[in-house]
Amino acid sequence: MKYVIINGSPRRKNTCAVIKQIKTNLEGEFEEIYLQKEKIPLCVGCYNCIVKGEKYCPHFSQINPIVEKINDCDGIIIGSPVYAMNVTALLKNFFDHTAYLFHRPQFFTKKAIVVVTTAGAGHKKVANYIDETLRHWGVNKVYKIAMACGGKEHLETEPIDKVSKKFFKDLKSNKLHSPKFGDILFFDVWKAMANMDEPIKPDAEYWNETGLINEDFSPDVKLNFIKKGFSKLMFFILSKFIK
Numbered sequence: 001m002k003y004v005i006i007n008g009s010p011r012r013k014n015t016c017a018v019i020k021q022i023k024t025n026l027e028g029e030f031e032e033i034y035l036q037k038e039k040i041p042l043c044v045g046c047y048n049c050i051v052k053g054e055k056y057c058p059h060f061s062q063i064n065p066i067v068e069k070i071n072d073c074d075g076i077i078i079g080s081p082v083y084a085m086n087v088t089a090l091l092k093n094f095f096d097h098t099a100y101l102f103h104r105p106q107f108f109t110k111k112a113i114v115v116v117t118t119a120g121a122g123h124k125k126v127a128n129y130i131d132e133t134l135r136h137w138g139v140n141k142v143y144k145i146a147m148a149c150g151g152k153e154h155l156e157t158e159p160i161d162k163v164s165k166k167f168f169k170d171l172k173s174n175k176l177h178s179p180k181f182g183d184i185l186f187f188d189v190w191k192a193m194a195n196m197d198e199p200i201k202p203d204a205e206y207w208n209e210t211g212l213i214n215e216d217f218s219p220d221v222k223l224n225f226i227k228k229g230f231s232k233l234m235f236f237i238l239s240k241f242i243k
């Protein structure tokens, strides 16, 4: 089993301690990325990744190796402390550089565990935000550990162990989860966008080359007939609306 760890904390304390504890419940190889060390410049808002293709991002040489590592792994571990009720700028900057993945989702077979630590507030909200972002990337299943560490001398290991054991069992099962209706809706939004008369070129290329343009969702993941019907209906409505 291969894991990639994306750590958005600028220091190696609470978030690191939780990740360290998670690792005790997992078996395999870990690739750790400390965004602080990567020194990725701020997204300049050039839109190149979206309209020309991700290779045209001025920071492609720093972003692409991380995306490749996610592509190569079985499990993603992604962490951030709460800063001013949100993720750190380090993690947000990385997410901004992956905006093209929202248009061209690709991690349909990946499962993730999100770690958020806080002094006292915002952890659930921030964990939900990271969950939402990963789902836009296409990630199949997201587990969450959101912990308030303020005023606590020792790490509460029990809730960490519980969630990480579930994550490991799920990874070993090799079974993919049925997507939520919201995930199907977004799949159809981007599919309809790629299918417009004048689509964004890299989006159209991606959706056609992967064959996803002809699917109700990633073929790696099974849909029951209700979800298939929902996807077809959404695509029909969105195609009309977008035109």
Ligand SMILES: Cc1cc2nc3c(=O)[nH]c(=O)nc-3n(C[C@H](O)[C@H](O)[C@H](O)COP(=O)(O)O)c2cc1C
Binding pocket: 009, 010, 011, 012, 013, 014, 015, 016, 080, 081, 082, 083, 084, 085, 086, 117, 118, 119, 120, 121, 122, 149
């Ligand atoms: C700049 C900054 C902003 C923070 N904002 C919040 C906040 O909005 N709410 C909160 O409860 N804790 C806040 N904290 C506390 C951290 O979220 C908390 O200590 C976290 O566990 C630190 O993780 P780390 O040890 O991995 O850096 C903030 C800390 C810093 C340095």
